[in-house]
Amino acid sequence: MALLEAKNISVTLGEHRALGSISLSVQSGEWLTIIGPNGSGKSTFLNALASLQNYEGLVTVGGKSLSELTARNRAQLVSYVPQDPIVPLDMLAGDYVLLGRTPHISALGVEGKDDLNIVGEILSRLDLEELGSRSMGSLSGGELQRCQLARALAQMTPVILLDEPTAALDLGHQQQALDLLEELRRERQLTIISTMHDLTLAGQYSDRLMLFDHGTVVADGNAEDVIKVELISGTYSARIRVIEVDGAQVVVPRTKEPE
Amino acid sequence: MVLANYERLRPVWLLVGIVSVLAVAAVSLSLGPANISVGSIIYEIIDRLPLLKTNTELSEIHSNIVWEVRLPRVILGGLVGATLALSGATYQAVFRNPLADPYLLGAAAGAGLGATLGLVNRWGDGSGATDAVPLLAFGGALLAVAITYFMGLRGDSSRSPASLLLAGVAVASFLTAIQTFVLQQNADTIRQVYTWILGRLNTASWGEVWLLLPYAIGTSCVILLNRRILDVMRLGDAEAASLGIRPDRTRKIMVVAASLATAAAVAVSGLISFVGIIVPHTIRILFGSSNRIVLPLSMLFGASFMMTVDLVGRTVISPSEIPIGVITAFCGAPFFIFVLRSSRRSI
Numbered sequence: 001m002a003l004l005e006a007k008n009i010s011v012t013l014g015e016h017r018a019l020g021s022i023s024l025s026v027q028s029g030e031w032l033t034i035i036g037p038n039g040s041g042k043s044t045f046l047n048a049l050a051s052l053q054n055y056e057g058l059v060t061v062g063g064k065s066l067s068e069l070t071a072r073n074r075a076q077l078v079s080y081v082p083q084d085p086i087v088p089l090d091m092l093a094g095d096y097v098l099l100g101r102t103p104h105i106s107a108l109g110v111e112g113k114d115d116l117n118i119v120g121e122i123l124s125r126l127d128l129e130e131l132g133s134r135s136m137g138s139l140s141g142g143e144l145q146r147c148q149l150a151r152a153l154a155q156m157t158p159v160i161l162l163d164e165p166t167a168a169l170d171l172g173h174q175q176q177a178l179d180l181l182e183e184l185r186r187e188r189q190l191t192i193i194s195t196m197h198d199l200t201l202a203g204q205y206s207d208r209l210m211l212f213d214h215g216t217v218v219a220d221g222n223a224e225d226v227i228k229v230e231l232i233s234g235t236y237s238a239r240i241r242v243i244e245v246d247g248a249q250v251v252v253p254r255t256k257e258p259e
Numbered sequence: 260m261v262l263a264n265y266e267r268l269r270p271v272w273l274l275v276g277i278v279s280v281l282a283v284a285a286v287s288l289s290l291g292p293a294n295i296s297v298g299s300i301i302y303e304i305i306d307r308l309p310l311l312k313t314n315t316e317l318s319e320i321h322s323n324i325v326w327e328v329r330l331p332r333v334i335l336g337g338l339v340g341a342t343l344a345l346s347g348a349t350y351q352a353v354f355r356n357p358l359a360d361p362y363l364l365g366a367a368a369g370a371g372l373g374a375t376l377g378l379v380n381r382w383g384d385g386s387g388a389t390d391a392v393p394l395l396a397f398g399g400a401l402l403a404v405a406i407t408y409f410m411g412l413r414g415d416s417s418r419s420p421a422s423l424l425l426a427g428v429a430v431a432s433f434l435t436a437i438q439t440f441v442l443q444q445n446a447d448t449i450r451q452v453y454t455w456i457l458g459r460l461n462t463a464s465w466g467e468v469w470l471l472l473p474y475a476i477g478t479s480c481v482i483l484l485n486r487r488i489l490d491v492m493r494l495g496d497a498e499a500a501s502l503g504i505r506p507d508r509t510r511k512i513m514v515v516a517a518s519l520a521t522a523a524a525v526a527v528s529g530l531i532s533f534v535g536i537i538v539p540h541t542i543r544i545l546f547g548s549s550n551r552i553v554l555p556l557s558m559l560f561g562a563s564f565m566m567t568v569d570l571v572g573r574t575v576i577s578p579s580e581i582p583i584g585v586i587t588a589f590c591g592a593p594f595f596i597f598v599l600r601s602s603r604r605s606i
Contacts, residue, residue, distance in 0.1 A: 052500055078501075085494070098265060099491055099494065107488070108487075108488075109487075117262075119262040123262065
């Protein structure tokens with residue numbers, strides 16, 4: 001049975017229909033990546049799944065309708081890392097990650113030993129132990145992004161939503177972050193729904209890609225089905241080639257040919 | 260492995276805060292035109308506690324000075340300082356704005372207009388807890404915040420905190436314009452109104468203490484219980500919501516609590532500025548930025564700061580007094596700049 005199910009999700013922003021009736025179901029432990037050009041509705045769709053955006057339609061996780069749950073119960077099922085999070089510069093990184101435990105701490109209470117254990121473990125998994133006592137303002141872009149990921153992982157939800165999780169990372173840290181997500185997915189059956197601009201990475205790490213254009217789904221399937229020259233160059237209005245290297249679809253931009 | 264590096268309120272800091280309040284209180288009780296030693300005041304206070312008896316050496320006159328003049332004034336000063344510092348810290352947290360102070364949403368302008376109307380119409384003279392002026396100031400402050408709140412939310416579906424702040428600026432200038440006009444039409448009361456606006460504790464009596472105390476206790480409990488939630492709010496509304504917090508509701512509860520506390524403080528002491536900004540920021544710089552540190556320590560150090568300021572105000576040019584609002588800015592601003600410049604932390 002599918003873990004997360006979305007039925008006929010539509011979002012209207014002002015007069016503009018940002019998403020038109022999108023339905024999908026995601027299995028437990030599946031990694032789905034939504035791709036598409038700027039303004040195609042990727043982030044709006046993630047916001048709707050995270051209940052940060054008013055939408056029409058129904059989203060269920062484990063059979064429970066998210067709109068009928070309290071904010072706290074929703075936050076125990078779905079965690080979310082936005083593309084551009086607000087970072088309190090004078091907060092310690094350790095405290096920042098610890099805030100991820102919020103949905104598991106009673107409303108007016110404070111964290112317990114278990115919460116500190118969970119956060120300590122996640123920090124060591126992401127090689128962040130050294131950063132715990134530094135302020136967020138003193139971290140590099142890559143360290144910040146890993147702290148944000150750590151905070152969402154500390155929430156210990158079955159579903160995690162990631163909006164451009166690797167945009168600020170260099171090649172090595174991109175791989176490190178994505179490899180870690182891949183490990184956690186195997187260990188805890190974590191279900192990941194992400195958006196990505198790097199189509200090659202998206203194809204390599206995800207089980208399934210969905211190509212959005214103007215708020216609708218243009219293609220849905222594995223990398224071989226979706227990363228095709230006709231589909232990608234059409235929706236992105238880009239000149240590309242797709243080369244297969246060791247079974248992975250690699251997207252290579254082509255320069256403009258002289259006329 | 261357990262997370263070891265995080266910011267928490269250390270008991271020793273709390274202790275330092277409590278000791279500073281008690282020390283300043285003791286000095287304030289003994290200093291004044293009538294010289295009374297700290298020791299005899301301590302005996303006197305112990306003597307009045309239930310079940311305890313000591314040989315108090317104070318004469319009846321001195322005993323009256325301590326009980327009816329100095330003690331209510333010291334306690335009121337402490338309560339006003341604690342309340343204004345806590346309200347300032349709360350506004351800074353919910354609006355994520357370091358410049359936020361307790362008067363941000365129009366409380367000062369509303370209280371100023373209420374008090375001015377009371378004074379020019381001679382409904383009261385601004386002293387005593389049952390006088391019309393403090394009640395008008397209290398009502399004016401709450402009314403101004405309520406107008407700001409509804410103006411700021413209407414017509415803005417996204418309910419951004421910034422629109423609330425802007426509405427506060429508009430409401431404050433509107434009410435100040437009316438107040439200035441009323442004052443200009445009644446030039447004979449300018450001095451009285453001006454004295455009220457600069458803030459004072461010299462008319463303090465037990466009546467005013469009892470007036471402020473329930474608000475101070477009630478609102479500070481509500482705010483302190485939410486100290487961790489206020490840290491979550493530092494991540495912004497969207498992320499707070501994805502962590503299961505309802506940011507709009509939290510902001511509403513915190514604004515109501517902080518505004519009630521501010522209105523009650525303003526009603527008994529006039530407009531004492533600056534405390535709500537410098538105390539919380541000094542705490543952030545010296546101890547840490549988590550609201551679990553900032554909120555409780557702001558109350559304690561706000562109290563001792565205000566008692567110190569009042570002590571200075573009533574002793575340096577004794578027998579006359581310097582208005583308390585003048586000293587908060589005169590002593591507070593240089594001290595704050597010193598702390599700001601000498602700190603390695605950023606705000």
